[in-house]
Amino acid sequence: MVGVLLGGNTVLVGRQESPATGPSVSLAGQDILLREDGDRGAPAIVLIHGLAASGRWWDEVVPDLARNHHVIRLDLLGHGDSAKPNDADYSMQAQARIVAAALDHLGVRRAVVVGHSTGGWVATALYEQRPELVAGLGLIGTGPRMDAYLPQGAASNVLPTPVVGHLAWRLRTDGLIRKSMETGFSRPGFDIPQALVDDVRTMTYHSFTASNDATDTYLAERTVPARLRDLDVPLLAIFGEEDRRWDPTSADDYRSVPDSRVELIADVGHSPMLEAPGQTTDLVLRLASRAAR
Numbered sequence: 001m002v003g004v005l006l007g008g009n010t011v012l013v014g015r016q017e018s019p020a021t022g023p024s025v026s027l028a029g030q031d032i033l034l035r036e037d038g039d040r041g042a043p044a045i046v047l048i049h050g051l052a053a054s055g056r057w058w059d060e061v062v063p064d065l066a067r068n069h070h071v072i073r074l075d076l077l078g079h080g081d082s083a084k085p086n087d088a089d090y091s092m093q094a095q096a097r098i099v100a101a102a103l104d105h106l107g108v109r110r111a112v113v114v115g116h117s118t119g120g121w122v123a124t125a126l127y128e129q130r131p132e133l134v135a136g137l138g139l140i141g142t143g144p145r146m147d148a149y150l151p152q153g154a155a156s157n158v159l160p161t162p163v164v165g166h167l168a169w170r171l172r173t174d175g176l177i178r179k180s181m182e183t184g185f186s187r188p189g190f191d192i193p194q195a196l197v198d199d200v201r202t203m204t205y206h207s208f209t210a211s212n213d214a215t216d217t218y219l220a221e222r223t224v225p226a227r228l229r230d231l232d233v234p235l236l237a238i239f240g241e242e243d244r245r246w247d248p249t250s251a252d253d254y255r256s257v258p259d260s261r262v263e264l265i266a267d268v269g270h271s272p273m274l275e276a277p278g279q280t281t282d283l284v285l286r287l288a289s290r291a292a293r
Contacts, residue, residue, distance in 0.1 A: 016204040016205060016206065017084050017085050017086045017204055017206065017207075018083065018084040018202075018204055019031065019083055019084075020032070020033060020081060020082050020083040021033075021081045021202075022081050024081070024082065024083070025102070025105060027074075027098050027101035027102050027105060028094075028097045028098045028100075028101040030077050030082070030083055030085070030088065030098060031082065031083040032074050032075065032076075032077065032082045032083070032098055032102070033054075033055070033074060033075040033080055033081040033082050034072070034073075034074045034102055034105075035055050035072070035073040035074065036070065036071070036072055036073075036106070037062050037063075037065075037066035037070075037071040037073075038065070038066030038067070038068075038069050038070045038071050039070055040070050040106075041070070042068055042069050042070045043068075043069050043070065043111075043112070043135075043288060043292065044069065044070045044071075044072060044103075044108045044110070044111035044112070045065055045069045045070070045071050045072070045111060045112045045113075045114065045284065045288060046072045046073075046099065046102075046103070046111045046112070046113045046114065046123075047061075047062075047065075047071065047072070047073045047114050047115075047116075047119075048073075048074075048076070048099065048113065048114065048115040048116070048119030048120075048122050048123055049073075049075070049076065049079070049080075049115075049116055049119050050115075050116045050117030050118040050119050050120075050141075051117060051118040051208075051211055051212060051215065052079070052199060052200045052203055052208060052211075053079065053080075053116070053117075053119075053196070053199050054075045054079055054080025054081070054199045054202075055073035055074060055075050055080060056080070056195050056196070056199065057116065057196065057199075057271070057273060057274065058073055058116075058273055060273060060274060060277035061273050061277050061280055061281045061284070064278075064281045064285075065281060065284060065285070069288065070108070072102065072103070072106065072108070072111070074098070074099065074102050076095050076098070076119075076122065076211075077090060077094070077095060077098055077207075078090055078203060078204070078207030078208070078210070078211050079199070079202070079203060079207070079211070080199055080202060081202070084202075084203065084204045084206075084207040086204075086206050090207065090210040090211045090213075090214045091214045091217065091218070092118075092121045092122050092124075092125040092214055092215070092218040093125050093128075093129065093218075095122045095125070095214075096122050096123075096125035096126040096128075096129055096130075097129065099113075099122060099123075099126050100126060100129065100130045100133060103133055108133075109132075109133070110132070110133060110134070110135045111133060111134070111135060112134075112135050112136040112137075112138065112284075112287060112288045112291050113126060113127070113133075113134050113136070113137055113138070114137075114138035114139075114140065114236075114284055114287070115138070115139060115140065115142060116140045116141055116142070116271070116273060117140070117141045117142055117143075117245070117270065118142075118211070118215050119140075119142075120138075120139035120140065120141070120142025120224070121142060121215060121218050121219070121224065123137060123138070123139065124137070124139070124142075124224055124227055124228065125218070127228070127231070127233075128227060131232075131233075134233055135233055135291040135292075136233050136234045136235075136236070136287050136288065136290060136291030137228070137231065137233060137234070137235050137236070138235075138236045138237075138238070138283075138284055138287050139224070139235070139236070139237045139238070139254070140237075140238045140239075140272055140273065140280070141238070141239060141240065141243060141245065141246060141270045141271065141272065142224065142237070142246075143219065143224075143245075143246040143250065144223055144224045144225055144250050144251075144253040144254060145219065145223040145224070145225075145250065145253065146216070146219045146220060148246050148247045148250035148253075149245070149246060149247075150183075150243075150244060150245060150246060150247055152183060152245070166205060169205045169208075174194075174197050177197050177200050177201070178192050178197060181196065181197070181200070182244075183244040183245055183269075183270065184244075184245065184269065184270045184271050185244075185269045185270065185271055185274070185275060186240060186242040186243075186244070186267060186268055186269030186270075186275055187242070187269070190269075190275075223253070224253075224254075225253050225254055225256050225257055228254075228257045229256070229257065229258075230258075231257050231258055231259070231260075232258070232259075233259070233291060234259050234260075234261070234287060234290040234291055235254065235257050235258075235259060235260040235261070236260075236261050236263065236283060236284070236286075236287040236290075237251050237254035237260065237261070237262045237263070238263045238264075238265065238272055238280065238283055239251040239262070239263075239264050239265070240264070240265050240267075240268030240269045240270060240271075240272050240275065240276075241264050241265060241266050241267070241268065242267060242268060242269045243268075243269050243270045244269055244270060245269075245270045246270070248264060251264060259290075261287075263283055265279055265280075
């Protein structure tokens with residue numbers, strides 16, 4: 001009987017998918033939530049969130065950025081309020097095509113593109129596909145290579161495991177989600193907003209695991225600095241000195257990229273836009289100034 005129940009749960013959880021919630025735009029054949037702030041005629045800054053997140057992760061930095069810029073955010077496929085289909089391509093390249101489609105849809109020909117964590121790989125893939133769209137590239141807490149990833153404990157291996165992972169997905173509570181998110185910040189007990197927990201809850205099991213697998217595939221194929229060795233626009237790499245997801249010393253890898261600047265923020269972990277929004281905003285604005293020149 002237990003085996004039957006577990007098998008049934010595996011099928012049900014694995015088949016879950018969800019349409020976009022709220023207003024969305026069809027981009028590259030998918031329904032995607034698109035957010036805009038600031039004057040459409042101003043220089044554009046695109047902000048791309050990380051795994052199991054949404055555009056809301058940038059809420060603290062958007063007001064200051066939008067004073068003199070057209071700030072564009074979208075919820076990546078499978079995340080936030082965007083669609084979460086089971087038959088979609090969740091690769092970094094596919095996500096980048098959606099970002100490119102958003103810029104085409106808005107008539108934006110060139111933008112500073114900033115990605116957090118997984119969003120940095122999407123931003124990199126965008127540059128690889130459509131370099132003419134990228135005026136400057138910002139990577140925040142984006143691991144340059146797979147072996148820079150720090151051990152996250154046995155719990156991180158549970159969700160990808162068939163049956164057991166499906167059951168854990170079904171039984172997760174807000175408390176367990178918060179616990180799993182702790183390494184995204186500099187210290188245990190960081191006050192994680194409920195909206196961020198809700199972002200994890202909006203994902204389906206398939207959209208989460210497929211997106212997670214896609215990140216591993218992208219980094220295994222080629223390191224980020226190798227992908228950017230011919231970069232001809234300014235690069236900014238930001239890491240928190242207390243990053244608990246990626247070895248912060250690996251930020252030095254980005255110094256090999258042409259016209260790159262590496263910034264380490266003290267007493268900050270994997271999510272500088274939430275832990276140090278003022279410093280993060282200032283650094284992004286400096287990147288925008290470099291790109292404008």
